[in-house]
Amino acid sequence: MPNESGTCVLCGERRLLTGEHIFAAWIGRLSAHAEPNTTALIFSRGVRKIEVVDLSKRGGHKNNTVNVLCESCNSEWSSDIQQATRNILKPILDRKVWFISLLERKVIAVWASLFVGIRQYAHGAIPVISAEKMKVFYNSKAKIDKLEPFKGINVWMGSFDGDHEFSARFAALRLAEEVHYEDQPNTYICTFAFGNLIFITWGSVESAKNDQLIPGTILLQQFLRSMGMCEIWPGKVPFQENRPESLTDDDLISLLDAAVRVIEHAVADSIRLPNW
Numbered sequence: 001m002p003n004e005s006g007t008c009v010l011c012g013e014r015r016l017l018t019g020e021h022i023f024a025a026w027i028g029r030l031s032a033h034a035e036p037n038t039t040a041l042i043f044s045r046g047v048r049k050i051e052v053v054d055l056s057k058r059g060g061h062k063n064n065t066v067n068v069l070c071e072s073c074n075s076e077w078s079s080d081i082q083q084a085t086r087n088i089l090k091p092i093l094d095r096k097v098w099f100i101s102l103l104e105r106k107v108i109a110v111w112a113s114l115f116v117g118i119r120q121y122a123h124g125a126i127p128v129i130s131a132e133k134m135k136v137f138y139n140s141k142a143k144i145d146k147l148e149p150f151k152g153i154n155v156w157m158g159s160f161d162g163d164h165e166f167s168a169r170f171a172a173l174r175l176a177e178e179v180h181y182e183d184q185p186n187t188y189i190c191t192f193a194f195g196n197l198i199f200i201t202w203g204s205v206e207s208a209k210n211d212q213l214i215p216g217t218i219l220l221q222q223f224l225r226s227m228g229m230c231e232i233w234p235g236k237v238p239f240q241e242n243r244p245e246s247l248t249d250d251d252l253i254s255l256l257d258a259a260v261r262v263i264e265h266a267v268a269d270s271i272r273l274p275n276w
């Protein structure tokens with residue numbers, strides 16, 4: 001994707017946007033091969049158009065980028081987040097350990113917030129996390145341990161042994177009293193997998209809606225625990241020390257849809273918005 005001028009979704013400055021990898025470079029280097037024969041709809045924000053990208057021609061998901069960050073945010077601002085996350089996840093990806101301390105869990109939650117904030121722009125739906133909220137996230141950074149995850153974000157991680165590496169899916173929902181009120185999504189669910197790890201994150205950007213989300217969250221937690229997934233954030237449950245049984249490609253494909261259904265059933269007035 002060519003560089004284009006636009007508003008950076010992190011710092012809010014109008015600059016040249018340089019093409020942020022949905023999967024950071026250190027993740028791309030984990031695997032020699034990437035999933036071929038897949039297409040993705042990429043929302044190119046600077047010119048507000050959607051292009052269909054054949055990822056097999058671009059070398060797979062690890063070359064999948066969205067033009068939403070400026071050079072400074074892409075390389076400098078996010079570099080210590082990526083580095084800190086890499087240091088925590090590398091021994092787990094190498095199957096040497098299966099443990100993350102409470103402090104490390106916060107680092108992962110910050111990194112997952114950044115991932116979701118970028119991933120939401122990879123399709124044409126209206127972004128769930130607004131430019132204002134992204135700016136708050138940007139401004140909270142002085143040091144990695146000062147940076148706060150998105151308020152209300154839930155992050156879970158599991159073991160994965162499928163072939164569909166570099167997969168990321170995003171669902172936008174509206175939790176509202178008015179069934180026909182559907183102009184702006186306020187709730188996100190994002191699943192992604194790389195190497196032998198699979199993640200699911202969800203949350204609402206409105207505090208009041210996060211309360212509304214609680215029944216869905218409780219059901220979803222039970223569902224994820226039954227699948228062997230572990231809570232990373234908000235970090236109320238001790239992290240289990242033994243690697244759980246691995247999830248498969250079928251689980252990867254059904255996880256997002258299952259999570260959407262759980263939340264829709266638990267929160268009666270939720271509306272599912274179109275997404276890819």
Ligand SMILES: [Zn+2]
Nearest residue numbers: 008011070073
């Ligand atoms: Zn920027």
